[in-house]
Amino acid sequence: MNDVSLTKTEMLMNSLRDRIASRALGPGDRMPSIRRFARTMGVSPSTVVEAYDRLAAEGIIHARRGSGFYVTGRNLPPMKVAEMGATRPRNVDPFWVSRQSLDPRPGALQPGCGWLPENWMPHNELRKGLRALAKSGEAVLTNYAGAHGSLALRQYLLGRFAEENLPAAPEQVMLTASASQAMDLICRLLLQPGDTVLVDDPGYFNFHALLQAHRVRLVGVPYTPDGPDLDAFEVILTDNTARLYLTNSALHNPTGATISPQVAYRLLTLAGAHDLTIVEDDTFADLEPDPSPRLAVLDGLNRVLKIGGFSKTLSASIRCGYIAGGADWIDALVDLQVATSFGGPSPVAAELLAGVLSGGSYRKHLVEIRGRLSSARKSAAARLAPLGITPWTQPRGGFYLWCRFPEGIDTGEVAKHCAQENVILAPGNVFSPSQSAASFMRFNVAQMADKRVLHVLENAMAAR
Incomplete structure:
Protein backbone atom coordinates (compact mmCIF):
# COMPACT_ATOMS: atom_id res chain seq x y z
CA MET A 1 0.00 0.00 0.00
CA THR A 72 21.05 8.52 -17.40
CA GLY A 73 22.34 5.17 -16.16
CA ARG A 74 23.96 6.85 -13.16
CA ASN A 75 23.04 6.18 -9.54
CA LEU A 76 21.36 2.87 -10.41
CA PRO A 77 21.34 0.23 -7.67
CA PRO A 78 22.57 -3.29 -8.55
CA MET A 79 19.87 -5.34 -10.27
CA LYS A 80 18.48 -8.01 -7.93
CA VAL A 81 16.23 -10.62 -9.48
CA ALA A 82 14.47 -11.32 -6.19
CA GLU A 83 13.35 -7.69 -5.97
CA MET A 84 11.68 -7.63 -9.40
CA GLY A 85 7.93 -7.79 -9.61
CA ALA A 86 5.48 -7.83 -6.74
CA THR A 87 6.90 -8.79 -3.36
CA ARG A 88 5.53 -12.08 -2.03
CA PRO A 89 5.51 -13.47 1.51
CA ARG A 90 8.56 -15.63 2.09
CA ASN A 91 6.61 -18.89 2.34
CA VAL A 92 5.28 -18.48 -1.25
CA ASP A 93 8.36 -16.77 -2.71
CA PRO A 94 9.83 -18.92 -5.54
CA PHE A 95 13.42 -18.08 -4.64
CA TRP A 96 12.98 -19.02 -0.98
CA VAL A 97 11.21 -22.28 -1.84
CA SER A 98 13.92 -23.18 -4.38
CA ARG A 99 16.70 -22.45 -1.90
CA GLN A 100 15.05 -24.61 0.76
CA SER A 101 15.08 -27.53 -1.69
CA LEU A 102 18.59 -26.90 -3.05
CA ASP A 103 20.19 -26.29 0.36
CA PRO A 104 18.19 -28.49 2.75
CA ARG A 105 19.11 -28.87 6.39
CA PRO A 106 20.41 -32.32 7.41
CA GLY A 107 17.60 -34.86 7.56
CA ALA A 108 15.14 -32.70 5.61
CA LEU A 109 12.18 -34.39 3.90
CA GLN A 110 11.35 -32.85 0.52
CA PRO A 111 7.89 -33.73 -0.79
CA GLY A 112 7.84 -30.30 -2.43
CA CYS A 113 10.95 -30.76 -4.58
CA GLY A 114 11.03 -31.41 -8.33
CA TRP A 115 13.19 -34.52 -8.68
CA LEU A 116 13.24 -38.23 -8.00
CA PRO A 117 14.98 -39.75 -4.95
CA GLU A 118 18.64 -40.63 -5.41
CA ASN A 119 18.01 -44.35 -5.07
CA TRP A 120 15.56 -44.27 -8.00
CA MET A 121 18.24 -43.17 -10.49
CA PRO A 122 20.36 -45.50 -12.71
CA HIS A 123 23.66 -45.28 -10.81
CA ASN A 124 25.18 -48.40 -12.33
CA GLU A 125 24.55 -47.22 -15.89
CA LEU A 126 25.98 -43.78 -15.10
CA ARG A 127 29.12 -45.30 -13.54
CA LYS A 128 29.52 -47.62 -16.53
CA GLY A 129 29.17 -44.63 -18.84
CA LEU A 130 31.77 -42.66 -16.89
CA ARG A 131 34.25 -45.54 -17.13
CA ALA A 132 33.73 -45.77 -20.88
CA LEU A 133 34.11 -42.01 -21.23
CA ALA A 134 37.39 -42.06 -19.30
CA LYS A 135 38.81 -44.37 -22.00
CA SER A 136 37.59 -42.17 -24.88
CA GLY A 137 39.68 -39.81 -26.98
CA GLU A 138 41.37 -36.79 -25.44
CA ALA A 139 39.14 -34.37 -27.33
CA VAL A 140 36.07 -35.24 -25.24
CA LEU A 141 38.00 -34.70 -22.02
CA THR A 142 39.75 -31.46 -22.96
CA ASN A 143 38.14 -29.59 -25.87
CA TYR A 144 35.31 -27.08 -26.10
CA ALA A 145 31.96 -28.35 -27.33
CA GLY A 146 30.85 -27.71 -30.89
CA ALA A 147 28.50 -24.81 -31.51
CA HIS A 148 25.42 -27.08 -31.76
CA GLY A 149 26.66 -29.53 -29.10
CA SER A 150 27.40 -33.26 -29.23
CA LEU A 151 26.43 -34.84 -32.56
CA ALA A 152 25.83 -38.21 -30.86
CA LEU A 153 23.28 -36.74 -28.44
CA ARG A 154 21.59 -34.71 -31.17
CA GLN A 155 21.29 -37.82 -33.33
CA TYR A 156 19.66 -39.61 -30.41
CA LEU A 157 17.17 -36.75 -30.07
CA LEU A 158 16.42 -36.77 -33.80
CA GLY A 159 15.64 -40.49 -33.58
CA ARG A 160 13.32 -39.91 -30.64
CA PHE A 161 11.60 -37.04 -32.44
CA ALA A 162 11.04 -39.31 -35.45
CA GLU A 163 9.31 -41.84 -33.17
CA GLU A 164 7.01 -38.98 -32.09
CA ASN A 165 6.24 -38.12 -35.76
CA LEU A 166 8.27 -34.93 -35.48
CA PRO A 167 10.68 -34.92 -38.45
CA ALA A 168 13.63 -32.59 -37.89
CA ALA A 169 17.01 -32.01 -39.49
CA PRO A 170 20.31 -31.81 -37.54
CA GLU A 171 20.39 -28.02 -38.02
CA GLN A 172 17.05 -27.78 -36.18
CA VAL A 173 18.43 -29.10 -32.88
CA MET A 174 20.96 -27.58 -30.49
CA LEU A 175 22.15 -28.56 -27.02
CA THR A 176 22.23 -26.25 -24.00
CA ALA A 177 23.50 -26.50 -20.44
CA SER A 178 19.96 -27.20 -19.16
CA ALA A 179 16.30 -26.71 -20.02
CA SER A 180 16.41 -23.50 -17.95
CA GLN A 181 19.31 -22.20 -20.03
CA ALA A 182 17.36 -23.13 -23.16
CA MET A 183 14.54 -20.91 -21.96
CA ASP A 184 16.98 -18.14 -21.05
CA LEU A 185 18.48 -18.14 -24.57
CA ILE A 186 15.01 -17.97 -26.13
CA CYS A 187 14.13 -15.02 -23.91
CA ARG A 188 17.34 -13.23 -24.87
CA LEU A 189 16.61 -13.77 -28.56
CA LEU A 190 12.90 -13.02 -28.74
CA LEU A 191 12.02 -10.65 -25.90
CA GLN A 192 12.56 -7.03 -24.96
CA PRO A 193 11.88 -5.51 -21.53
CA GLY A 194 8.18 -4.71 -21.26
CA ASP A 195 7.03 -7.42 -23.71
CA THR A 196 4.01 -9.45 -22.68
CA VAL A 197 4.53 -13.18 -22.10
CA LEU A 198 1.70 -15.61 -21.36
CA VAL A 199 2.27 -18.33 -18.77
CA ASP A 200 0.07 -21.00 -17.26
CA ASP A 201 -1.63 -20.15 -13.97
CA PRO A 202 -0.56 -22.25 -12.14
CA GLY A 203 2.76 -22.95 -13.88
CA TYR A 204 6.40 -23.77 -13.22
CA PHE A 205 7.61 -21.08 -10.82
CA ASN A 206 11.30 -21.07 -11.80
CA PHE A 207 10.42 -20.21 -15.41
CA HIS A 208 8.26 -17.39 -14.03
CA ALA A 209 11.28 -16.15 -12.06
CA LEU A 210 13.44 -16.37 -15.18
CA LEU A 211 10.95 -14.33 -17.19
CA GLN A 212 10.85 -11.82 -14.36
CA ALA A 213 14.63 -11.45 -14.66
CA HIS A 214 14.13 -10.52 -18.32
CA ARG A 215 11.86 -7.66 -17.20
CA VAL A 216 8.84 -8.81 -19.17
CA ARG A 217 5.18 -8.56 -18.22
CA LEU A 218 3.72 -11.92 -17.18
CA VAL A 219 0.04 -12.61 -17.83
CA GLY A 220 -1.34 -15.82 -16.37
CA VAL A 221 -3.71 -18.06 -18.35
CA PRO A 222 -6.00 -20.21 -16.16
CA TYR A 223 -5.16 -23.89 -16.57
CA THR A 224 -7.74 -26.68 -16.78
CA PRO A 225 -7.40 -30.50 -16.72
CA ASP A 226 -7.44 -30.40 -20.56
CA GLY A 227 -4.92 -27.58 -21.00
CA PRO A 228 -5.14 -23.78 -20.98
CA ASP A 229 -8.59 -22.21 -20.68
CA LEU A 230 -8.98 -21.18 -24.32
CA ASP A 231 -11.86 -18.77 -23.77
CA ALA A 232 -9.67 -16.84 -21.31
CA PHE A 233 -6.69 -17.30 -23.65
CA GLU A 234 -8.57 -15.68 -26.53
CA VAL A 235 -9.69 -12.73 -24.40
CA ILE A 236 -6.12 -12.20 -23.18
CA LEU A 237 -4.77 -12.27 -26.75
CA THR A 238 -7.42 -9.80 -27.84
CA ASP A 239 -6.53 -7.39 -25.03
CA ASN A 240 -2.74 -7.84 -25.16
CA THR A 241 -0.04 -7.98 -27.82
CA ALA A 242 1.70 -11.08 -26.48
CA ARG A 243 5.07 -12.18 -27.82
CA LEU A 244 5.43 -15.63 -26.26
CA TYR A 245 3.49 -18.39 -24.50
CA LEU A 246 5.28 -20.93 -22.30
CA THR A 247 3.62 -24.23 -21.38
CA ASN A 248 3.93 -27.99 -20.74
CA SER A 249 1.65 -30.05 -22.98
CA ALA A 250 2.20 -33.34 -21.14
CA LEU A 251 2.49 -33.97 -17.39
CA HIS A 252 2.09 -30.28 -16.77
CA ASN A 253 4.05 -28.77 -13.91
CA PRO A 254 2.55 -28.44 -11.30
CA THR A 255 -0.85 -29.95 -12.10
CA GLY A 256 0.16 -33.18 -13.87
CA ALA A 257 -2.53 -32.52 -16.51
CA THR A 258 -2.16 -33.34 -20.21
CA ILE A 259 -3.49 -31.21 -23.07
CA SER A 260 -6.37 -32.69 -25.08
CA PRO A 261 -6.19 -32.89 -28.91
CA GLN A 262 -9.09 -30.43 -29.26
CA VAL A 263 -7.42 -27.84 -27.05
CA ALA A 264 -4.06 -28.34 -28.79
CA TYR A 265 -5.51 -27.71 -32.27
CA ARG A 266 -7.49 -24.64 -31.21
CA LEU A 267 -4.52 -23.26 -29.28
CA LEU A 268 -2.33 -23.42 -32.40
CA THR A 269 -5.08 -21.72 -34.42
CA LEU A 270 -5.21 -18.86 -31.92
CA ALA A 271 -1.43 -18.59 -31.88
CA GLY A 272 -1.37 -18.32 -35.67
CA ALA A 273 -4.08 -15.66 -35.73
CA HIS A 274 -2.20 -13.53 -33.18
CA ASP A 275 1.38 -14.22 -34.37
CA LEU A 276 2.23 -15.82 -31.04
CA THR A 277 5.33 -17.97 -30.54
CA ILE A 278 4.97 -20.99 -28.22
CA VAL A 279 7.69 -22.57 -26.11
CA GLU A 280 6.75 -26.16 -25.26
CA ASP A 281 8.68 -27.55 -22.30
CA ASP A 282 8.85 -31.32 -22.76
CA THR A 283 11.08 -32.11 -19.78
CA PHE A 284 8.71 -34.79 -18.43
CA ALA A 285 8.14 -36.58 -21.77
CA ASP A 286 9.88 -39.82 -20.83
CA LEU A 287 7.69 -40.28 -17.77
CA GLU A 288 4.52 -40.65 -19.86
CA PRO A 289 3.24 -44.23 -20.22
CA ASP A 290 2.39 -43.52 -23.87
CA PRO A 291 2.62 -40.38 -26.06
CA SER A 292 -0.01 -37.66 -25.87
CA PRO A 293 -0.55 -34.65 -28.19
CA ARG A 294 2.44 -32.36 -28.66
CA LEU A 295 2.17 -28.83 -29.99
CA ALA A 296 5.56 -29.13 -31.71
CA VAL A 297 4.40 -32.25 -33.58
CA LEU A 298 1.08 -30.72 -34.65
CA ASP A 299 2.79 -27.46 -35.64
CA GLY A 300 5.88 -28.99 -37.30
CA LEU A 301 8.24 -26.58 -35.48
CA ASN A 302 6.78 -23.64 -37.35
CA ARG A 303 5.85 -21.33 -34.46
CA VAL A 304 6.63 -23.78 -31.64
CA LEU A 305 10.04 -24.14 -30.00
CA LYS A 306 10.48 -27.42 -28.12
CA ILE A 307 12.81 -27.55 -25.12
CA GLY A 308 13.71 -30.30 -22.68
CA GLY A 309 16.38 -31.99 -20.60
CA PHE A 310 17.36 -35.20 -18.84
CA SER A 311 17.62 -34.29 -15.16
CA LYS A 312 14.24 -35.82 -14.23
CA THR A 313 15.04 -39.34 -15.43
CA LEU A 314 18.84 -39.64 -15.42
CA SER A 315 20.78 -37.14 -13.34
CA ALA A 316 20.42 -33.58 -12.13
CA SER A 317 24.18 -33.57 -11.59
CA ILE A 318 24.98 -34.20 -15.27
CA ARG A 319 22.82 -31.47 -16.75
CA CYS A 320 22.15 -30.92 -20.41
CA GLY A 321 19.17 -29.49 -22.28
CA TYR A 322 18.09 -28.95 -25.86
CA ILE A 323 16.09 -26.71 -28.17
CA ALA A 324 14.35 -27.89 -31.35
CA GLY A 325 12.87 -25.37 -33.74
CA GLY A 326 13.00 -23.77 -37.15
CA ALA A 327 16.50 -23.70 -38.68
CA ASP A 328 16.64 -19.88 -38.71
CA TRP A 329 15.73 -19.71 -35.03
CA ILE A 330 18.28 -22.38 -34.08
CA ASP A 331 21.00 -20.65 -36.11
CA ALA A 332 20.40 -17.39 -34.22
CA LEU A 333 20.22 -19.20 -30.87
CA VAL A 334 23.50 -21.01 -31.57
CA ASP A 335 25.20 -17.66 -32.23
CA LEU A 336 23.76 -16.32 -28.99
CA GLN A 337 25.04 -19.33 -27.04
CA VAL A 338 28.49 -18.92 -28.60
CA ALA A 339 28.46 -15.28 -27.51
CA THR A 340 27.39 -16.05 -23.94
CA SER A 341 28.92 -19.51 -23.31
CA PHE A 342 31.35 -20.09 -26.19
CA GLY A 343 29.71 -23.21 -27.50
CA GLY A 344 27.38 -25.93 -26.34
CA PRO A 345 27.33 -27.77 -23.00
CA SER A 346 30.26 -29.80 -21.66
CA PRO A 347 31.22 -32.64 -24.05
CA VAL A 348 31.77 -34.84 -20.98
CA ALA A 349 28.14 -34.41 -19.89
CA ALA A 350 26.68 -34.64 -23.39
CA GLU A 351 28.66 -37.73 -24.46
CA LEU A 352 27.93 -39.46 -21.15
CA LEU A 353 24.20 -38.85 -21.58
CA ALA A 354 24.32 -39.96 -25.22
CA GLY A 355 25.92 -43.25 -24.20
CA VAL A 356 23.44 -43.97 -21.41
CA LEU A 357 20.39 -42.92 -23.41
CA SER A 358 21.38 -45.02 -26.43
CA GLY A 359 21.93 -48.14 -24.36
CA GLY A 360 19.15 -50.67 -23.95
CA SER A 361 19.11 -50.19 -20.19
CA TYR A 362 17.51 -46.73 -20.40
CA ARG A 363 14.18 -47.98 -21.72
CA LYS A 364 14.15 -50.66 -19.04
CA HIS A 365 14.88 -47.97 -16.43
CA LEU A 366 11.91 -45.91 -17.68
CA VAL A 367 9.53 -48.87 -17.47
CA GLU A 368 10.60 -49.43 -13.87
CA ILE A 369 10.29 -45.75 -12.95
CA ARG A 370 6.82 -45.43 -14.48
CA GLY A 371 5.65 -48.47 -12.54
CA ARG A 372 7.02 -47.17 -9.25
CA LEU A 373 5.45 -43.76 -9.86
CA SER A 374 2.06 -45.28 -10.63
CA SER A 375 2.11 -47.10 -7.28
CA ALA A 376 3.41 -44.00 -5.48
CA ARG A 377 0.62 -41.80 -6.89
CA LYS A 378 -2.07 -44.21 -5.70
CA SER A 379 -0.43 -44.53 -2.29
CA ALA A 380 0.00 -40.77 -1.83
CA ALA A 381 -3.61 -40.03 -2.82
CA ALA A 382 -4.90 -42.71 -0.41
CA ARG A 383 -2.79 -41.36 2.47
CA LEU A 384 -3.81 -37.73 1.85
CA ALA A 385 -7.54 -38.50 1.58
CA PRO A 386 -8.22 -38.83 5.36
CA LEU A 387 -6.87 -35.27 5.76
CA GLY A 388 -9.43 -33.99 3.22
CA ILE A 389 -6.68 -33.37 0.63
CA THR A 390 -7.82 -34.42 -2.84
CA PRO A 391 -6.11 -34.50 -6.27
CA TRP A 392 -7.33 -31.83 -8.69
CA THR A 393 -6.89 -34.31 -11.55
CA GLN A 394 -5.48 -37.82 -11.99
CA PRO A 395 -2.18 -37.52 -13.94
CA ARG A 396 -1.34 -40.05 -16.64
CA GLY A 397 2.22 -40.25 -15.34
CA GLY A 398 4.99 -38.27 -13.69
CA PHE A 399 5.59 -37.59 -10.03
CA TYR A 400 3.33 -34.63 -9.24
CA LEU A 401 -0.06 -34.51 -7.56
CA TRP A 402 -1.73 -31.09 -7.54
CA CYS A 403 -4.05 -31.25 -4.56
CA ARG A 404 -6.82 -29.14 -3.11
CA PHE A 405 -6.95 -28.65 0.67
CA PRO A 406 -10.11 -28.33 2.76
CA GLU A 407 -11.84 -24.96 2.64
CA GLY A 408 -10.27 -22.27 4.77
CA ILE A 409 -6.74 -23.69 4.83
CA ASP A 410 -3.94 -21.54 3.38
CA THR A 411 -1.26 -23.90 2.09
CA GLY A 412 1.35 -21.17 2.40
CA GLU A 413 0.83 -21.16 6.15
CA VAL A 414 0.90 -24.95 6.22
CA ALA A 415 4.20 -24.96 4.32
CA LYS A 416 5.67 -22.41 6.72
CA HIS A 417 4.76 -24.59 9.73
CA CYS A 418 6.14 -27.73 8.05
CA ALA A 419 9.41 -26.00 7.16
CA GLN A 420 9.99 -25.44 10.87
CA GLU A 421 9.79 -29.23 11.23
CA ASN A 422 12.28 -29.73 8.35
CA VAL A 423 9.64 -30.84 5.84
CA ILE A 424 9.87 -28.77 2.63
CA LEU A 425 6.59 -28.33 0.73
CA ALA A 426 5.52 -26.43 -2.39
CA PRO A 427 2.38 -24.34 -1.67
CA GLY A 428 0.06 -23.41 -4.52
CA ASN A 429 0.71 -19.69 -4.70
CA VAL A 430 4.38 -20.30 -5.50
CA PHE A 431 3.10 -21.41 -8.92
CA SER A 432 0.38 -18.80 -9.41
CA PRO A 433 1.10 -15.37 -10.94
CA SER A 434 -2.37 -14.23 -9.84
CA GLN A 435 -1.90 -15.63 -6.31
CA SER A 436 -5.18 -17.54 -6.69
CA ALA A 437 -3.97 -21.01 -5.62
CA ALA A 438 -3.78 -20.61 -1.83
CA SER A 439 -5.89 -23.76 -1.33
CA PHE A 440 -3.60 -25.96 -3.47
CA MET A 441 -0.26 -27.69 -3.01
CA ARG A 442 2.05 -29.67 -5.30
CA PHE A 443 3.23 -33.01 -3.89
CA ASN A 444 6.09 -35.09 -5.28
CA VAL A 445 4.73 -38.60 -4.74
CA ALA A 446 8.19 -40.17 -5.04
CA GLN A 447 9.34 -38.19 -2.00
CA MET A 448 6.46 -39.11 0.35
CA ALA A 449 7.41 -42.59 1.57
CA ASP A 450 8.55 -41.37 4.99
CA LYS A 451 5.62 -41.46 7.46
CA ARG A 452 6.82 -38.23 9.06
CA VAL A 453 5.59 -36.27 6.02
CA LEU A 454 1.93 -37.00 6.75
CA HIS A 455 2.43 -36.65 10.50
CA VAL A 456 3.97 -33.18 10.20
CA LEU A 457 1.40 -32.16 7.58
CA GLU A 458 -1.51 -33.22 9.78
CA ASN A 459 -0.10 -31.26 12.73
CA ALA A 460 0.40 -28.18 10.57
CA MET A 461 -3.20 -28.30 9.35
CA ALA A 462 -4.48 -28.68 12.91
CA ALA A 463 -2.37 -25.72 14.09
CA ARG A 464 -3.68 -23.27 11.52
Missing part, protein backbone atom coordinates in the same frame (compact mmCIF):
# COMPACT_ATOMS: atom_id res chain seq x y z
CA ASN A 2 1.11 3.59 -0.59
CA ASP A 3 2.33 5.56 2.41
CA VAL A 4 -0.37 8.21 3.05
CA SER A 5 2.31 10.58 4.35
CA LEU A 6 3.87 10.87 0.89
CA THR A 7 2.85 13.59 -1.55
CA LYS A 8 1.66 12.67 -5.05
CA THR A 9 5.00 13.84 -6.42
CA GLU A 10 6.94 11.63 -4.01
CA MET A 11 4.78 8.60 -4.78
CA LEU A 12 5.30 9.22 -8.49
CA MET A 13 9.07 9.49 -7.97
CA ASN A 14 9.12 6.20 -6.03
CA SER A 15 7.19 4.48 -8.81
CA LEU A 16 9.66 5.74 -11.40
CA ARG A 17 12.64 4.79 -9.26
CA ASP A 18 11.25 1.24 -9.00
CA ARG A 19 10.88 1.01 -12.80
CA ILE A 20 14.44 2.22 -13.33
CA ALA A 21 15.89 0.03 -10.56
CA SER A 22 14.23 -3.08 -12.04
CA ARG A 23 15.53 -2.04 -15.53
CA ALA A 24 11.99 -1.76 -16.93
CA LEU A 25 13.42 1.59 -17.98
CA GLY A 26 17.11 1.18 -18.81
CA PRO A 27 19.99 3.61 -19.42
CA GLY A 28 19.26 5.72 -22.47
CA ASP A 29 15.53 4.92 -22.52
CA ARG A 30 13.13 7.81 -23.03
CA MET A 31 10.80 8.54 -20.14
CA PRO A 32 7.04 8.60 -20.85
CA SER A 33 5.78 11.92 -22.18
CA ILE A 34 4.54 14.27 -19.47
CA ARG A 35 0.92 14.43 -20.63
CA ARG A 36 0.61 10.71 -21.37
CA PHE A 37 2.17 9.75 -18.05
CA ALA A 38 -0.08 12.20 -16.20
CA ARG A 39 -3.17 10.57 -17.75
CA THR A 40 -1.86 7.07 -16.93
CA MET A 41 -1.14 7.93 -13.30
CA GLY A 42 -4.21 10.09 -12.74
CA VAL A 43 -2.24 13.19 -11.74
CA SER A 44 -1.77 16.66 -13.19
CA PRO A 45 0.99 17.37 -15.76
CA SER A 46 2.55 19.78 -13.27
CA THR A 47 3.00 16.88 -10.79
CA VAL A 48 4.85 14.85 -13.44
CA VAL A 49 7.01 17.88 -14.32
CA GLU A 50 7.96 18.32 -10.67
CA ALA A 51 8.77 14.60 -10.29
CA TYR A 52 10.91 14.63 -13.45
CA ASP A 53 12.73 17.80 -12.36
CA ARG A 54 13.53 16.31 -8.95
CA LEU A 55 14.74 13.02 -10.46
CA ALA A 56 16.90 15.04 -12.86
CA ALA A 57 18.38 16.90 -9.87
CA GLU A 58 19.29 13.50 -8.40
CA GLY A 59 21.07 12.55 -11.62
CA ILE A 60 18.74 9.64 -12.37
CA ILE A 61 17.29 11.19 -15.54
CA HIS A 62 18.26 14.14 -17.72
CA ALA A 63 16.43 16.43 -20.14
CA ARG A 64 17.17 16.79 -23.85
CA ARG A 65 15.92 20.04 -25.32
CA GLY A 66 12.87 19.43 -27.50
CA SER A 67 13.06 15.65 -27.00
CA GLY A 68 12.03 14.87 -23.42
CA PHE A 69 13.62 13.13 -20.45
CA TYR A 70 15.96 10.10 -20.60
CA VAL A 71 17.41 7.66 -18.07
